[in-house]
Amino acid sequence: MIQSGVTSDLIVCGAGPAGRALAHRALAQGQSVTVIDPRPGHRWTATYAAWADELPEWVPSRTFAAVVERPAVWTTRRIEVEREYVVFDTAALQDSLDLTGATIITDRVAEIVPPSRSGPHALDMPSVRLPSGAVLPGGRVVDARGIPRSPALAEQTAYGVVIDSEQWAEPDTLFMDWRADNGADPGEPRSFFYAIPLSANTILLEETCLAGRPALESHTLEDRLMHRLRSRGITLTGTERVERVRFPVEGGRPRAGFFGAAGALTHPATGYSVAAALRTADGVALGDSIWTPAARTVNRLRQTGLRALLTLPPQDLPLFFDAFFALPVARQRAYLSGRDDLPGTAAAMSALFAALPWRLRRKLAAAIVR
Numbered sequence: 001m002i003q004s005g006v007t008s009d010l011i012v013c014g015a016g017p018a019g020r021a022l023a024h025r026a027l028a029q030g031q032s033v034t035v036i037d038p039r040p041g042h043r044w045t046a047t048y049a050a051w052a053d054e055l056p057e058w059v060p061s062r063t064f065a066a067v068v069e070r071p072a073v074w075t076t077r078r079i080e081v082e083r084e085y086v087v088f089d090t091a092a093l094q095d096s097l098d099l100t101g102a103t104i105i106t107d108r109v110a111e112i113v114p115p116s117r118s119g120p121h122a123l124d125m126p127s128v129r130l131p132s133g134a135v136l137p138g139g140r141v142v143d144a145r146g147i148p149r150s151p152a153l154a155e156q157t158a159y160g161v162v163i164d165s166e167q168w169a170e171p172d173t174l175f176m177d178w179r180a181d182n183g184a185d186p187g188e189p190r191s192f193f194y195a196i197p198l199s200a201n202t203i204l205l206e207e208t209c210l211a212g213r214p215a216l217e218s219h220t221l222e223d224r225l226m227h228r229l230r231s232r233g234i235t236l237t238g239t240e241r242v243e244r245v246r247f248p249v250e251g252g253r254p255r256a257g258f259f260g261a262a263g264a265l266t267h268p269a270t271g272y273s274v275a276a277a278l279r280t281a282d283g284v285a286l287g288d289s290i291w292t293p294a295a296r297t298v299n300r301l302r303q304t305g306l307r308a309l310l311t312l313p314p315q316d317l318p319l320f321f322d323a324f325f326a327l328p329v330a331r332q333r334a335y336l337s338g339r340d341d342l343p344g345t346a347a348a349m350s351a352l353f354a355a356l357p358w359r360l361r362r363k364l365a366a367a368i369v370r
């Protein structure tokens with residue numbers, strides 16, 4: 001065993017949004033931090049967004065590219081969601097999670113080894129093994145390496161283009177638009193349209209498959225987006241910046257030692273995890289357990305929600321979201337953001353169930369029992 005001289009209070013494996021947020025907050029608390037990532041300086045390109053009320057106050061407003069007061073949802077009708085939605089300036093968010101003072105190691109973590117008091121490599125603190133064989137012990141080690149893709153895991157996929165906002169005539173920021181003008185046959189898996197400002201003069205238009213096992217392929221979403229944009233009178237030049245999205249919405253481990261997507265912070269019914277990581281980074285940096293019994297039960301309820309989504313016939317998804325977005329915002333918030341709010345999550349799910357037509361209730365009940 002080659003033991004490195006570096007010992008930190010905290011070793012963070014992975015410098016995506018979660019790992020970087022955790023390392024940043026641990027540094028702010030005065031801890032010594034090591035961050036290991038094969039590409040630690042890699043610039044993030046994904047467009048991240050979150051509900052404003054989910055964000056901790058230490059996230060500076062200069063990281064916001066746009067703040068939308070009331071995003072709209074289209075189901076069988078137009079609904080305004082009375083909840084502020086923030087689109088991040090991705091580069092500014094990454095830069096704000098400053099890692100000055102951390103030891104940065106550009107490498108892959110081969111293995112995270114728990115403390116052990118016996119055996120030839122006994123170390124009574126956790127450690128990280130690098131491919132070279134070097135071993136780095138640390139006071140605590142947190143795995144924020146994301147989730148590798150697998151056909152067993154439901155994924156979210158999307159295809160988007162960035163256009164000049166002058167080309168966008170609709171007055172709304174569209175959080176979720178299920179209108180059927182994307183050329184898909186009614187029996188095919190559904191995708192929705194997402195239209196959000198990225199700056200004062202650019203807008204992202206994206207066709208999204210919320211969750212699928214397997215999810216819709218990028219080329220299908222591209223065809224649907226092109227069809228939808230033609231239906232809405234928007235002509236592309238072919239030179240627009242493209243965003244392709246594909247990531248698992250399940251597969252994380254809800255336990256200490258894991259964080260971000262790896263730590264089950266991804267909401268399986270929305271794919272969102274960035275705000276949850278920012279919000280819990282301080283506590284995890286301090287060594288608190290964020291997986292209380294209530295949070296574990298909420299996590300299981302959310303998995304049930306994903307099962308329900310995957311079970312619903314495609315033509316019923318707009319009805320399902322119509323019932324969801326007709327709930328009071330406090331209920332919506334509890335389900336979407338109440339990571340450890342068990343009474344709120346259970347109340348939101350019951351209210352949603354009660355608001356659905358009988359036909360859908362029967363289908364969902366069968367899926368949940370299964």
Ligand SMILES: Cc1cc2nc3c(=O)[nH]c(=O)nc-3n(C[C@H](O)[C@H](O)[C@H](O)COP(=O)(O)OP(=O)(O)OC[C@H]3O[C@@H](n4cnc5c(N)ncnc54)[C@H](O)[C@@H]3O)c2cc1C
Binds near residue numbers: 107147243
């Ligand atoms: C295009 C796109 C748009 C999205 N939009 C949103 C959104 O609007 N809002 C939202 O909340 N979520 C969004 N998501 C989903 C989700 O929040 C992201 O996937 C988020 O990046 C998860 O963060 P993470 O840090 O947990 O994991 P990752 O971003 O996957 O980061 C993992 C890090 O670990 C590193 N790593 C991997 N293997 C190793 C190893 N062996 N050793 C060391 N390091 C390793 C990787 O290099 C990477 O830097 C989006 C995802 C995509 C792809």
